[in-house]
Amino acid sequence: MLRGYLLRRMLHGFFLLAGISILSFVLLELAPGDFLGEAKLNPQLSPQTLLALRERYGLDQTLPQKYIQWLGSVADGSFGISFAYNLPVSQLLWPRARKTLQLTLTSLALSWLLALPLGVWSAAGRDGWLDRTVRIVTSILIALPDLVLACVLFFVAVQTGRFRSGGPALPVTILVLAALPMLVRHVRSAVLDVSSQPYVRVARSHGIAGARLWFRWLLPAAANPLCSLFGLSVAGLISSSLLVETVVGWPGLGPLFLEAIAARDFYLVIGPVILSATFLIAGVLVGDLLLYAVDPRIRIRQ
Amino acid sequence: MSIESRLVASLCMLPSPPEALLSVDRLCVAYPLEHGNALVVRNWTASILRGQVVGILGASGCGKTTAALALLGLLSPSARVSGSVRFQGVELIGASEAVLRKIRGAQISLIPQEPLLSLNPVIRVVNQVAEVLRAHRQIGAAECKDRAKSALAQAGLTAQDLQQAYPHQLSGGQRQRVLIAQALVCGPSLVVADEPTSALDAVSALEIVRVLRSLVRTAAASLILIAHDPRLLKAIADRVLVMHDGSIVEEGPVREVLRSPRHPYTQRLLRSLRDAAERPAKTSAAPLLSVQGLTKTFQRRGRLTASGREVRALAGVDLELRAGQTLAVVGPSGAGKSTLARAIARLDPPDSGDVLLEGRRPSQETIHRRIQMIFQDPGASLNPRFSVAEALAEPLAIQRKQSDLAAMLRQVGLPESALSRRTSQLSGGQKARLALARALTALDDRGSPCILILDESLASLDLYVKAQLIQLLSDLQKQRSLAYILIAHDLSVAAHMADEVIVLSEGRIVERGAPRNLLQSTRHPHFQALAAATLALEENA
Numbered sequence: 001m002l003r004g005y006l007l008r009r010m011l012h013g014f015f016l017l018a019g020i021s022i023l024s025f026v027l028l029e030l031a032p033g034d035f036l037g038e039a040k041l042n043p044q045l046s047p048q049t050l051l052a053l054r055e056r057y058g059l060d061q062t063l064p065q066k067y068i069q070w071l072g073s074v075a076d077g078s079f080g081i082s083f084a085y086n087l088p089v090s091q092l093l094w095p096r097a098r099k100t101l102q103l104t105l106t107s108l109a110l111s112w113l114l115a116l117p118l119g120v121w122s123a124a125g126r127d128g129w130l131d132r133t134v135r136i137v138t139s140i141l142i143a144l145p146d147l148v149l150a151c152v153l154f155f156v157a158v159q160t161g162r163f164r165s166g167g168p169a170l171p172v173t174i175l176v177l178a179a180l181p182m183l184v185r186h187v188r189s190a191v192l193d194v195s196s197q198p199y200v201r202v203a204r205s206h207g208i209a210g211a212r213l214w215f216r217w218l219l220p221a222a223a224n225p226l227c228s229l230f231g232l233s234v235a236g237l238i239s240s241s242l243l244v245e246t247v248v249g250w251p252g253l254g255p256l257f258l259e260a261i262a263a264r265d266f267y268l269v270i271g272p273v274i275l276s277a278t279f280l281i282a283g284v285l286v287g288d289l290l291l292y293a294v295d296p297r298i299r300i301r302q
Numbered sequence: 303m304s305i306e307s308r309l310v311a312s313l314c315m316l317p318s319p320p321e322a323l324l325s326v327d328r329l330c331v332a333y334p335l336e337h338g339n340a341l342v343v344r345n346w347t348a349s350i351l352r353g354q355v356v357g358i359l360g361a362s363g364c365g366k367t368t369a370a371l372a373l374l375g376l377l378s379p380s381a382r383v384s385g386s387v388r389f390q391g392v393e394l395i396g397a398s399e400a401v402l403r404k405i406r407g408a409q410i411s412l413i414p415q416e417p418l419l420s421l422n423p424v425i426r427v428v429n430q431v432a433e434v435l436r437a438h439r440q441i442g443a444a445e446c447k448d449r450a451k452s453a454l455a456q457a458g459l460t461a462q463d464l465q466q467a468y469p470h471q472l473s474g475g476q477r478q479r480v481l482i483a484q485a486l487v488c489g490p491s492l493v494v495a496d497e498p499t500s501a502l503d504a505v506s507a508l509e510i511v512r513v514l515r516s517l518v519r520t521a522a523a524s525l526i527l528i529a530h531d532p533r534l535l536k537a538i539a540d541r542v543l544v545m546h547d548g549s550i551v552e553e554g555p556v557r558e559v560l561r562s563p564r565h566p567y568t569q570r571l572l573r574s575l576r577d578a579a580e581r582p583a584k585t586s587a588a589p590l591l592s593v594q595g596l597t598k599t600f601q602r603r604g605r606l607t608a609s610g611r612e613v614r615a616l617a618g619v620d621l622e623l624r625a626g627q628t629l630a631v632v633g634p635s636g637a638g639k640s641t642l643a644r645a646i647a648r649l650d651p652p653d654s655g656d657v658l659l660e661g662r663r664p665s666q667e668t669i670h671r672r673i674q675m676i677f678q679d680p681g682a683s684l685n686p687r688f689s690v691a692e693a694l695a696e697p698l699a700i701q702r703k704q705s706d707l708a709a710m711l712r713q714v715g716l717p718e719s720a721l722s723r724r725t726s727q728l729s730g731g732q733k734a735r736l737a738l739a740r741a742l743t744a745l746d747d748r749g750s751p752c753i754l755i756l757d758e759s760l761a762s763l764d765l766y767v768k769a770q771l772i773q774l775l776s777d778l779q780k781q782r783s784l785a786y787i788l789i790a791h792d793l794s795v796a797a798h799m800a801d802e803v804i805v806l807s808e809g810r811i812v813e814r815g816a817p818r819n820l821l822q823s824t825r826h827p828h829f830q831a832l833a834a835a836t837l838a839l840e841e842n843a
Contacts, residue, residue: 198419205376205414206434206484207407209399216433220424296424296468 002292009288013281020277022067024270029063035083035264057083059266070267079274080267082260089271092256097275100245100252103168104237104279107175111183111233114176116219119187123195124214134188138181146178146240150247153177171244178240179233186229190222197221220294227291234283238276323524324373324410324492325349329385329395331365331372331548339382343369344548346385350492355518355525357539357556359532361571361767365548366528367415370494374410375402389492408438411485413495413514417477421469427480428454428465434484453487454480458513475506479513486517493518494526499534511538532560532572544568588660589622590751590785591646591673596620596655598641598809615641616652617809625751626779628786630800638809639789643755646787647675672752674744676759680737686726690716690736693725697744714739715774731767734759735774742778755787772799 036053039045054060058069073080078088085092122134141149153174157163163170194200195218203217245254253272260268292299329346332339343365350356360366371377373387375394387394389410394402406412414420422430431450435441441449454465457479469477478498485493495514499507515538518525529535535542535556542559544552544567552565563569598616615638623629631639644650646657648669656663659672677683684693694707708718714735720728728736737759745752756775760768776799778784790796796803805813 198414198416199422201376202412202414202420202481202484203422203433205374205406205412206437207403207405208433208437209403212433212437217422217425221422223424294424296426297470 005292006285006289009285013285016281017274017277021070021270021274024273025063025067025070028266028269031264033264034059035266037264066266070270073267079271082265082268084260084263084265084268089267092268093253093271093275096251096253096256096272099250100238100241100254101279103171103175103245103250103252104234104241106168107172107179107241108234108237110172111176111179111237112230115180115183115187118180119184120191120214120219122184123188123191126192131188134184138184141177141181142185146174146243147247149178150174150244154248166249168250171241171248171250174244174248175237175240178244179237182236183229183233187222187226190225191218194218194222223294224291227287227294229287230290231280231284231287234286235280238279242272242276322349323352323354323390325386325388326373327386327388329369329372329387330383331368331377332382332384333380334382342381342548343372346548346550348543348550348553350524350526352491352524353522354541355515355527355539357535357542358526358528358545359530359535359542359568359571360545361530364545366545367496369545370412370496370526370528373494374406374412375399376406376412404438407434407485407490408488409490410492410494411488411490413478413481413485413493413498415497417474417481417498420481421477423469426466426468427459427472427477431480431483431487434487438488450483450487453483456517457483457486458509459483473506475510478506478510482510482514482517486521486523489521490523492524492526494528496528497530498527499529499531507534514538536560544571588624590625590660591621591623591753592656592658592661593619593621593642593646594656594658596642596645596652596657598638598645598650598652614809616645616655618655619806619809619811621804621811623753623785623787625785626783627802628779628788628800630788630790630796630803631806632790632796632803633806637806639806640757641809642806643675643757643787643789646753647673647755649675671745672750673755674741674752675755675757676734676737676741678758678761680759681728681730681733683737684725684733686724688725689721690723690725690728691721693736694721694740694743697740700744710739710743713742713778715770730763731771734763734767734771738771738774738778742782751783751785753785753787755789757789761790775799 035057036050036059039053040050051060058066061069070080073088077090079090079093081087082089082092118134122131125131153170157170163173191214199221200213200218203213208217241252242254242257244250245252246258249255253275257269257272259265260272326346326348329343330341331343332341334340346369348356358366358369368377368381372381372383373394375383375397377383383395385395389405392401392405394405421427425433428447428450431453432443432446435446435449436443439446451465454460459465459476459479464472464476469480472480482498485495498514499510511534514525514527525538527535527539539556541554542556543550544559544563544565546565546567552559552563552568559568560572563572596616596619597614599614617638619638619642621629631642633639641650645652648657648666658664659668664672688696690711691707694710707721711718711720716732716735716739720732725733725736741754745754760771763771775786779786786799788796788799802814802816804811
């Protein structure tokens with residue numbers, strides 16, 4: 001049964017990727033200008049040369065032609081050619097993607113490991129000092145745009161010299177601070193939701209209390225919405241990561257993506273988009289599997 | 303042997319005076335309101351001896367459950383508790399959470415009211431029992447689990463796969479056994495059972511009471527049994543306390559109190575139950591509703607594949623209903639009772655078959671004007687943010703009708719002043735009345751007879767409140783020549799109200815007839831078990 005479930009979800013993911021790729025092609029095509037936009041202004045290049053260049057890069061083709069050609073390149077694993085680097089996109093993408101994954105996976109693990117106890121403690125001591133502090137701090141962090149947060153921390157890092165430049169500590173800290181507040185709030189409210197259930201009062205009437213009550217009795221019961229949140233948190237972290245990498249100069253997908261957009265390097269823009277969409281779908285899939293593992297009501301049906 | 307030691311020995315031989323395990327002295331529970339306090343429990347004084355079974359009898363909202371929870375310090379922090387509760391010499395009122403935690407579950411344990419809501423849905427039941435042991439005993443996980451298994455077996459849940467199941471895989475009766483095992487696994491000296499059978503059908507209720515009685519006897523524990531059904535108390539309790547409006551109005555040996563009640567409230571309570579049992583039968587002419595060959599099949603879709611298992615909810619049901627008559631539909635859960643009701647009200651169209659109103663196929667609009675349904679939990683069908691007036695006016699707005707809301711309320715015995723209150727502020731009985739009033743406003747009032755479907759609408763109410771509502775329903779039936787379709791698993795209510803009973807099993811009518819005849823001679827095994835259990839409960843009483 002699990003296999004069928006997995007297959008169905010993967011099929012979903014596949015169609016989703018197809019849709020995303022078509023949409024990105026259309027949007028990019030609609031955007032004004034192309035890779036040769038600046039070259040057109042150069043008086044030393046003759047119109048004939050420009051035409052030849054257009055033909056060489058395949059820019060004279062129609063959108064469906066481009067898309068089909070790109071699909072072929074996906075099949076052979078090259079994901080198209082970068083105009084600026086004159087290299088297959090995949091060669092540029094893989095080392096960068098590894099760097100981005102390193103950041104997002106570390107921050108994902110760290111922020112959930114912090115969010116679970118913080119959220120539960122905050123809920124357990126509702127309206128106590130810890131809960132109030134957590135609520136105030138998370139409100140501030142949620143209100144702060146990721147870019148501002150990244151810039152402030154970058155500034156602090158430069159001033160104090162505490163963070164090794166080029167090391168992962170700074171971007172991971174920024175990412176965790178960006179993702180954590182929302183997670184803590186969700187954990188807190190999910191656990192509080194469950195805490196008003198009759199079976200919690202029954203557990204208390206049996207003398208079950210303290211950490212065992214909150215972590216063994218309540219947290220598993222509250223896990224359902226949190227598993228769905230897991231997938232979404234992957235999405236949030238990836239999009240923050242692209243931004244943070246650019247700010248702190250981490251050689252991940254972010255700077256490459258920005259550069260590709262600025263240069264209208266068509267296939268180099270499509271590559272990171274498809275790749276982050278794949279990460280996101282994988283995250284949601286993992287969330288579904290977690291849900292499957294945690295909630296017997298989904299796992300076992302009569 | 304010295305004289306002294308002999309003296310000590312002989313003193314020990316003397317019968318000691320019965321020792322109070324729990325003594326409650328002037329216990330009061332109040333909730334602060336905007337103006338003053340709402341006193342829910344007033345000057346509760348009682349003492350419970352070792353090994354005694356004490357019943358607490360009273361209608362809903364009389365403070366029974368509040369008093370029981372106050373004993374364990376489990377009320378919400380906003381409750382103001384005063385007085386004294388001494389358990390084996392330890393004062394519990396005002397005791398620290400640490401002290402209470404050690405007593406709860408180990409020495410005083412609670413069997414809660416709703417077996418369906420009282421278990422954690424994501425933990426295997428055997429682990430939920432083991433967890434209670436772990437909270438009190440310093441023993442390893444494996445031994446906890448072994449002891450939990452034997453506690454479950456003692457409570458009557460012997461099968462391995464049931465012990466390893468999750469709560470949603472168990473029936474109400476089985477879940478109640480898990481809760482009993484949880485309450486008894488640490489060997490407490492006092493068990494408080496808060497209406498442990500109110501959510502169960504007659505068969506399971508009787509079994510649960512038997513299990514509880516034998517377990518409490520073997521463990522020599524005391525039992526406080528909260529109930530609204532005097533028959534249940536008569537079957538198991540030594541003494542009974544009758545509660546009304548937060549106070550104990552009568553106390554004594556159970557047979558004495560139930561046979562010759564002294565307090566007017568007790569007399570009224572017992573009389574209302576008897577009255578419900580004696581109702582005259584009615585007759586009528588041409589059928590108002592006729593249902594012919596109704597079938598309905600649900601597709602349970604498999605994952606990935608479109609073909610799934612088919613579930614036959616209705617397999618050819620025929621029935622007739624006359625104006626002013628009551629038809630009861632009984633049967634086990636999953637028999638198709640609710641599907642039948644929903645098909646008649648055309649909330650879910652049937653696959654085949656006809657529902658005819660006065661011999662014609664009615665339009666959708668006619669159905670809404672002539673057939674109304676009151677759902678299983680009438681309270682849950684009301685939007686808690688609506689005022690009573692808004693809730694009542696809703697069907698009027700849909701049908702573009704005008705009506706006197708106050709008169710509608712009076713008709714169901716609610717005060718006019720309730721119009722401005724929020725529906726969430728009403729009690730369970732009041733909500734049921736409001737749901738009834740709302741269904742009545744939706745029905746056509748141009749004199750043509752209408753049908754009201756009650757889908758276990760009374761099941762969640764206390765016996766006393768239920769009896770009042772049954773009276774109200776029968777008054778309304780006479781005034782407006784309403785026809786009722788009563789969906790129930792509780793045979794006693796069906797027998798008291800209905801002119802005809804049909805028994806549904808696996809989508810078919812397996813039995814039909816007048817209720818009295820049915821109760822005495824039935825052929826279908828399920829119905830026999832149900833009827834036998836109902837009779838057994840009554841005989842015990």
